[in-house]
Amino acid sequence: MWDYTKKVMDHFLNPRNVGEIENPDAVAEVGNISCGDALKLFIKLDANGRISDVKFKTFGCASAIASSSALTELVKGMTLDEAEKVTNQDIVKVLGELPEEKMHCSVMGMEALQAAIQNYRKGVKDATPFDRDEDHEGRIVCHCFGVTDVKIRKVALENNLRTVEQITSYTKAGGGCGCCLDDIQEILDGLWKNAPAVAAPAVKDPTGFSGLSLVQKILKIQDVIDKEIRPLLERDGGSIELVDVKDNKVIVRLKGRCAVCPTSKITLKNTVQGKLREFVSPVLEVEDSAG
């Protein structure tokens, strides 16, 4: 049972601006039936280039319909330049809030709007789905839902998304077979690597780890690997061994199933680094000896 706000329910049960516009100035269709949601948006402009009428048709769940309806209310009266700046967060604001797992519905609304504006500027008059610049640029990362790296970066930046789970909630990428989860993690790593926002708080070293001798460091790390980490990995048919310790960098080798697992990088960051930071010191960085 979803905990939808009153505004979401209102827009779902009494959607505004449902329908089609004959001879629209701008039109676009995003999503498709196999993905489980799709939105077709029609826009009519007045003499001053402002959106005088906007209509939609949506296939999807309550939040998809509500997001579409909210979008149409939001953009009426805007110029295309103004409308182009509308983000999925603006749609969510109209609705109060959306469950995290349903954020992709608001992203779909933003995409339809941007696709329609692009089509208008290019003079495209039909609503072929998957015809946006970002679908042509970049490469497909999630093959289940046809999501490109360009889209993942864009949505991540606009919504300040830091985890793979968030990317799945907002774009659906990774929500099918899960083969691309590692890929998404890498995109996020690359994206936020130089971002000062999260890197800013310098990691403190309350444990005094940096001041330990190398042997003491190795003993502490080996102990946590033996007691906390390896049993976890063995449950999934994998294992781990400590290869080297250089300053605050721990180099390990993943073995067994973990070595061939498509999500090994996530295991490394979440499980191995997470546990070492929890039990030894927050200053530790973990690397895979295989590179």
Place this chain on the structure above:
Amino acid sequence: MDNKIIYVDNNATTQVDPEVLKEMMPFFSEYYGNPSSIHSFGGQVMKYVEEARHKVAELLGARDTEIIFTSCGTESDNAAIFSSLFLCPQKRKVVVSKVEHPAVLNLAKELDRRDYQIAEIPVDSKGRIDLERAEEMIDDSTAVVSVMWANNETGNIYPVEKLAEIAHRHGAVFHTDAVQSVGKVPVNMANSSIDMLSLSGHKLHAPKGIGVLYVKRGVRFRPFVIGGHQEKGRRGGTENVALAVGLGKAAELARVNMNVETTKVKALRDRLEKTILETIPSVRVNGDVENRLPNTSNISFEYIEGESILMHLDRYGICASSGSACTTGSLEPSHVLRAMGVPYTAAHGAIRFSFSRFNEEADVDAILTHIPGIIQTLRKISPYWN
């Protein structure tokens, strides 16, 4: 909003029968003793647990000693499969169907991670098990075969006796998750080849939190929940007296009311399904209509999405469920409908109505009053509907 609840989601859970509740109440207050106690105050309680066991055995056509009380269907499934694997360590293969409940399917996935070999028997477009493929998959390296008696989403009934025979030819144990069939269709373990069977109290008008694992006499068993001597050493943990008594009463009532399932309940389901098929365009029934539970109807309303339909039904107090992705937060539609190859245009708009003996004609009337308008409203919004 009308406050009357029209509950047609009985494959998810059922209303506790008032008679069941009445039977249980004293065991929450007066008779709180531990059945294992030496003093008569506690010890007297064991008599009621054994009476309940007998009633469950009667419903299943089994012996009292073949009934082990557990906490739920999922525990029973886990106990059956882990016991079979433990007692036959040289065999590393587990065969299940592609349409099992997550209680078995996710256990199979976990066993795959623990280096067991898993084979999933496919189904055809009506959700019927491919017996030829089952013959190929079940071999001498198979430790256990687990296929559900009836499917929770479509209601399809599976050829469990035939599968049990195939399993036995290869020396494998056969287990069936029968949580959807017990109480809805007759079950007689006395004439059955099935080695182990799981059932769940809350699917047949007993409360949540009680289940049973049937283990045929002569089939070796190792406990899954290890502890005290309870259940003849086959399931540790102090007996859940009140809920066991409740399940006993529910089993007795299920036996008495078995004909109601195939008459009244089936008639309600059939009238709803027939009227929807006749009056609403572009709908299809998912599953094997010739061979399914009498209470279940899985209907796809094409070109619209299931969660939207449920949310509209909810406004009128109508409780059903959906195979759509959006209802669970998952992004793909139900694994059962995907295994059947139901096209996406239909899979996203699949709604399951499941009845019980507590439903009345008025419930069907109410659904039929509201559903055409809901479907029309949503199709008017859909870009795929013209």
